[in-house]
Amino acid sequence: MYTAYIGRRIIDLYNEHRRDGPALSPHDFFDEVVFPVAFDDERYLFWPNNSPFAQPTYSGKRDDPDVRQRALADTYEKVAAIDEPLGHLFMGGMASGVLETTSGQVSTVGASANPDEAYCSWVGAMAGIGLKGGLSMLVDHDDVLLALLDGWFAYRSYLDQTPGLKGNQVETWNGHWICHRFGYDYRENDPLRDLKPRTTKSTGIKTQKWASVLFNLARALPGETPTVYLYSLGQMNTTVGFRQLHLPDVQRLAQLHEKLFGDVEGVSSRSLADMYDTQYSIYAACQQGTIGMRALQPDKLRDYMPGGRKDKMPTPTRSPNKQNRYRIFQTWIVAMLNNEELIDLTESTAQALKAHAESGEDTYTTEKRRAEEVLKAGHRREFLDALTAVLKEDDSHAEHFNKLADTIVKMPASDFPLFATLLRLKYTVFSK
Incomplete structure (x- = not known):
């Protein structure tokens, strides 16, 4: 035994x-x-x-x-x-x-x-x-x-x-x-x-939350992928078996969070382990085989993803807890996409959409509805159609939108929901 x-x-x-x-x-x-x-x-x-x-x-x-x-x-x-x-x-x-x-x-x-x-x-x-x-x-x-x-x-x-x-x-x-x-x-x-x-x-x-344990193990064993045994002893014994902890993934997530938001007051890798809540239980994480980046999907992120459980837009907030949650969402998405260039792309796209939304004269205008249609798109074709509608009426960001469309076409279909969610989050930041 x-x-x-x-x-x-x-x-x-x-x-x-x-x-x-x-x-x-x-x-x-x-x-x-x-x-x-x-x-x-x-x-x-x-x-x-x-x-x-x-x-x-x-x-x-x-x-x-x-x-x-x-x-x-x-x-x-x-x-x-x-x-x-x-x-x-x-x-x-x-x-x-x-x-x-x-x-x-x-x-x-x-x-x-x-x-x-x-x-x-x-x-x-x-x-x-x-x-x-x-x-x-x-x-x-x-x-x-x-x-x-x-x-x-x-x-x-x-x-x-x-x-x-x-x-x-x-x-x-x-x-x-x-x-x-x-x-x-x-x-x-x-x-x-x-x-x-x-x-x-x-x-x-x-x-203790299992994600908190992993973040601290990653600090102690940087770069290692230990094989661990998961079980429960009691009146009824349960054996899950051996699983590998991919601690480099966990370490990279903490480092990326520090890089993206380390200059924000009260936010650092020191606090990430305490703030982090996962979508998956430890049982569900074990079902994925290796416990790494995918198992660390943040709790409630699916609520804001196209085609997700609620498919809702993030809203501007003054709540520190909700702001921290949005930052964790962004960190995990960027880590999953493994392309930091998309950070700049989503930020500039969010700024361009925000500028277009505010170009109308009234509080709620056709321009704002067009920008929202881009953000609400549930798949690539719908996204590109909504983006085209913006371009037909406003060519002030034509070069950027063309680059964006080219990136979306080449993007794997599985990455689009993550990119679209990151764009929603960035738009919310600029709307605050």
Whole structure:
């Protein structure tokens, strides 16, 4: 099971980078690291389903240190006898019978397990990065695994400093910790400073957006395309499998946003990860295979695309949130088109259409309607027909419109909706 592999990796990294003295075995690592930080408190770091720590005999009196020690002894006794990866002792393992909720993992092929692998699976389960949408992610990278290891101790400190906050959220914590640890404000001598995960009384720490995790991983692992494992462990285990994170795409999106809007007050790559909302859930992103630029399509962008769900025009706004959303739309479109020359083309086209719309004498004129017909066009032919109607009445931008028409004709049909949406957004900017 992959949790055991990741757990072994973390133990090896701990022995190499965090320990002075003889290397710890998986059993000793569990005894000296996992139990003290994760379970030797009435608020656990995570809930190991059906294990001794979760049994009513022990879990009902977690505030008693002696009870926690008995749960630990019971765990040692049961793990010592393990010979197959049963889920109550091997985190991420199979059910004990074909009628249980995770019985889909039961196979006639048979699978073996030993105590070392069982202890490693607990460590690996603690390394899952919780993502909004219900999945967790395991990342096999030294820097990420060491960061998560340090994050467990930070989580225990955070719980100690936050009375009343529910425990059992190490995966959710890991998502916030990764964003903080690889973000701009992390201080090694004061690791919890400026870390303020969103919380509620009922649910505790709120799960981090998957796009935010990707933006911060891209900062930590520039240019890399790690293969990650996505899953969910609970009463019913879910396995999505291995997917590749195309972090260069994510990094390019952040850099492009900085290039386009970095001079706007309050807008930078520092804030992009917090502002960014995606159209796709993490499940839908996984269905695309590689998780990269296409999976990061901004939420609500389709509302403004020709032929989209609402096919509506962006409206001028003073709302900072909506302005930031428009900027994110523009950044993603330019990145998808992969042609920065189109930025200048759409800007000059928007200015020309705006000039034509304002050339009439009345508030709402034929000229304005002609410009709007260009912006409302749902496909290339309709766009070119509307542009021709403008040219027949106003040749002041004839050279530019001819160049634009030539570009539209040569453009792949799949790119036109993106170009048209970018033009709508630029027109809105000049209309503000």
